[in-house]
Amino acid sequence: MSSFRDSVKSGMSEYLGELKDKLEGLTDAELYWQASLETNTIVWLVWHMARVEDNWINGVIAGGDSVWDSGGWAAKTGITSEGNGYSNTMDEVRVLPEVAVSDLLDYYDDVRDAAFEVIDGMSEQDVSNEYSHRKGTITWGWILGHVIV
Amino acid sequence: MPSFRDPIKSGLNEYYGKLKESVEGLTAEELLWQPSPDSNHILWTVWHMARVADRWANSTVLGNGELWTRNGWAAKLGMPEDRYGRGETPAQVRDFPSVDIELVLEYYDEAHASVLAMIDALEQSDLDRDVYAEYRDESLNIGWILGHILSEESQHLGQVAYIRGIQRGFNG
Numbered sequence: 187m188s189s190f191r192d193s194v195k196s197g198m199s200e201y202l203g204e205l206k207d208k209l210e211g212l213t214d215a216e217l218y219w220q221a222s223l224e225t226n227t228i229v230w231l232v233w234h235m236a237r238v239e240d241n242w243i244n245g246v247i248a249g250g251d252s253v254w255d256s257g258g259w260a261a262k263t264g265i266t267s268e269g270n271g272y273s274n275t276m277d278e279v280r281v282l283p284e285v286a287v288s289d290l291l292d293y294y295d296d297v298r299d300a301a302f303e304v305i306d307g308m309s310e311q312d313v314s315n316e317y318s319h320r321k322g323t324i325t326w327g328w329i330l331g332h333v334i335v
Numbered sequence: 336m337p338s339f340r341d342p343i344k345s346g347l348n349e350y351y352g353k354l355k356e357s358v359e360g361l362t363a364e365e366l367l368w369q370p371s372p373d374s375n376h377i378l379w380t381v382w383h384m385a386r387v388a389d390r391w392a393n394s395t396v397l398g399n400g401e402l403w404t405r406n407g408w409a410a411k412l413g414m415p416e417d418r419y420g421r422g423e424t425p426a427q428v429r430d431f432p433s434v435d436i437e438l439v440l441e442y443y444d445e446a447h448a449s450v451l452a453m454i455d456a457l458e459q460s461d462l463d464r465d466v467y468a469e470y471r472d473e474s475l476n477i478g479w480i481l482g483h484i485l486s487e488e489s490q491h492l493g494q495v496a497y498i499r500g501i502q503r504g505f506n507g
Contacts, residue, residue, distance in 0.1 A: 188462035188478035190339035197343075197482030201490065221370060224505040225497065276505060314337035327337065331346025335353070335489045 195302060197334050202298060205232065209287055217287055223276065229287060230279045233263075234271035236294040241270050242329050243301040246317055247308070253297045263289050305330070340454055346485045347454075350492045351447050354381065355440070357496045363433055370501055372425060377495050378439070379431045383420035384491045385443035390419065391484050392450045395468045396477055402449060408442040419470065450484060457481075 209217075209232065217229040226234075240252045253259070260266060264283045267274075313327035324332075358366070358381060366378040375383075386403065394401050403409050409416045412434045462478035475483075500507070 187459065188476065189459055190343060190462070190478075190481070193462065193478045193481035194339055194342050195482070196479050197346075197486040200482060200486040204486070204490065221497070222501045222504070225500055310336070310338045312337075313339060313341050325337075325341075325345075327339075327341035328345045328349075330339075330342035331344070331349055331485075334342075334346045334485050335350040335492070 191305065191308075194330055194334070195305060198298070198301075201334065202294065205235070206291065209291070212287070214284070218284075220280075226279050227282070229285065229290070230271065230274075230282050232287060232290050232294070233265065233282065233285070234274075236290060236297050237270035238272075239294075239301055239333050240297040242333050243304050244297065247326050247329060248300075248304045253293065253300050257293070257296055259293045263293070301333075343481055343485060344451055344454055347447070347450060347488070350485070350489050351443075354384070354492050354495060357492065357499055358436060358440075361436075361499065365499075365502055366436060367431070367433060368498070368502060369429070370498060372429075374498070375428050375494065376431070377498050378434070378436060379420070379428050380491050380495050380498075381436065381443070382431075382434070382439050384488055385439060385446050386419050387487060387491075388443070388450050388484065389446035390470075391480055392446070392453045395466050395475070396453060396480060398466075402442070402445050406442075406445065408445075412438060412442070421470065454481065 209228070212228065218227050220227055237252075237254060240254050244250060245252045250256075263285045265285060267278065267282075308326065313325065313330075315326045316323050317326065317329070358377060361377065367376050369376045389401050389403055393399050393405075399405070404416045409418070413432060414434070457477065462476070462481075464477050465474040466477060466480075467474050
């Protein structure tokens, strides 16, 4: 029987599936194109999306290492930035190293597998668990909603 | 009692709050600006997002008829009752009427509230139920629809914020 937990996972599956569709066939030039001097590139966005999900679910909720760290993805992709992209300057967006988007999607798939294990392991009660964040106290339930938004 | 309803509702409230921030202070010209001839503008996108929330909740899942028609929003905005946005051509987007964004957001407030109320009213046993979406000519599972609303609206929010960013720049 379906549950509200399944709806959360279904929304996550849907956006990752759509993301992959949108990347289909793009050239490197297109992946690194900026709509204006102050807009993010597609490749930066893909990296950031995966890092965000990884940090929130595998890092904060599971309380473990991110897949980025445990899987050695910094070395595999050559991206040395330690953060997840949050508050990057435009210069940081522009200097993201040339990376194969297929590698980023491999990383994203690993993040997703781990994240679904974490979500499957949560009890309904865990949804109200609190985490102290720079913006204030948030709940694990908020984190799951936030990752989709 | 906490439940996995909570992340869905929290995500819905978060995207909606961010959408309001993303349109704050935009001029009529900025709302109708298109980055390319084939891109949607912000006003069209926000209107379509409201229609999405309304149609999924009130028509497809609850079968009560859309607020768009039931509460007279189509008439208030001077738009056709069957206009929804899906599959529209670039010409239709370009010719979109310059409606008052505040009025669109009033409609959206009602649609958003109805989505949240629907989620509260749904039982877990409802989630496996298929409902027929006439305009898509397919039957869809209510559990899937809940995830889809969040995923679709979030994608559109990203488009709105990005189009604002192209015009206003970093933090603009």
